[in-house]
Amino acid sequence: MNKRIVIVLFYALCYFSLSAKEKIDNVIARAAEDIVQKCDAKSILVIDDFESPTQKMTLYIREQLADSIYAEDGLLKLVTREHMDIAEKELKFQNSGVVSEKTILSVAERLGARFAIFGKLEEFNSGFILRVRMLDVKTGAYLFRKTYEFGYSQKTAQLLGNASSYKKVAVGGIGEINKNSIEFIAPAAGLSFDFSLWRKLSVGGKVLLSYDYHEKQNQILTIETLGTLRYYIVSFSGEPVSGIYLEAQAGVSSLLVDSKLKTVFNAGGAAGYRFTLGSFYVEPEIRFGYPYMCGAGLAAGMRF
CATH class of the missing domain: 3.40.50.10610 (ABC-type transport auxiliary lipoprotein component)
Incomplete structure (x- = not known):
């Protein structure tokens, strides 16, 4: 499953690269x-x-x-x-x-x-x-x-005299599958926010809620609260705060197992591509870290 997700993301990035306009x-x-x-x-x-x-x-x-x-x-x-x-x-x-x-x-x-x-x-x-x-x-x-x-x-x-004019704030929703599950994978949903400090560097936060519906013995609910630091490597369109990025993530995961709360430190990294269209954005992403191990998802939202 995870290999297929990586392959799909790779071909998506290649497509954006080949379809990018000339300079x-x-x-x-x-x-x-x-x-x-x-x-x-x-x-x-x-x-x-x-x-x-x-x-x-x-x-x-x-x-x-x-x-x-x-x-x-x-x-x-x-x-x-x-x-x-x-x-x-x-x-x-x-x-x-x-x-x-x-x-x-x-x-x-x-x-x-x-x-x-x-x-x-x-x-x-x-x-x-x-x-x-x-x-x-x-x-x-x-x-x-x-x-x-x-x-x-x-x-x-x-x-053209508008180098400093670009959308710095983005707010959106996230849909994901990850390994916040004992047996298989867990579906997840959440919210994201980021603010661009410079044309290639952003800080932000994410909140993700995962539910392990495959687990038969226990009910496991995971709440991830993450801070993010993102760097945009290259933008094929040339637009700031877009294109291929690498992201560092760290925060706290709260696990509710049969209504019993357990808190663990959460850290990892992500890679993805932010595709922009005016005030809207869409970004596929894969991530790896602890304790969730891996995840893949799609985020979309608005830029201001």
């Missing part, structure tokens, strides 16, 4: 590779602004894309933003401040560029979309219009 740097590198494939030898490129929620993100995309293009093909020539600004200001003045694809082409042509690159960053479906456009300056035709998707990460949070 911003990987996407920009792929865009650079696509751009270089459309260029001739010693082409001159001009990279216009990528519209985004913050100037910091706009600057990062533009500079990272330029570095990635140069890394792909050092023969290509890139026109700097400073050169564009001079020509663009003149053109904005001539066109009463209107900036369009025609304006971009005019600026690129005046700078002697063969291709113009620009785009837009949008938040979509629990991640981001980077729209990249590449124009042939001579013909005004698109060489390609491509969309790249990537997920949240600590870097994107910092570039």
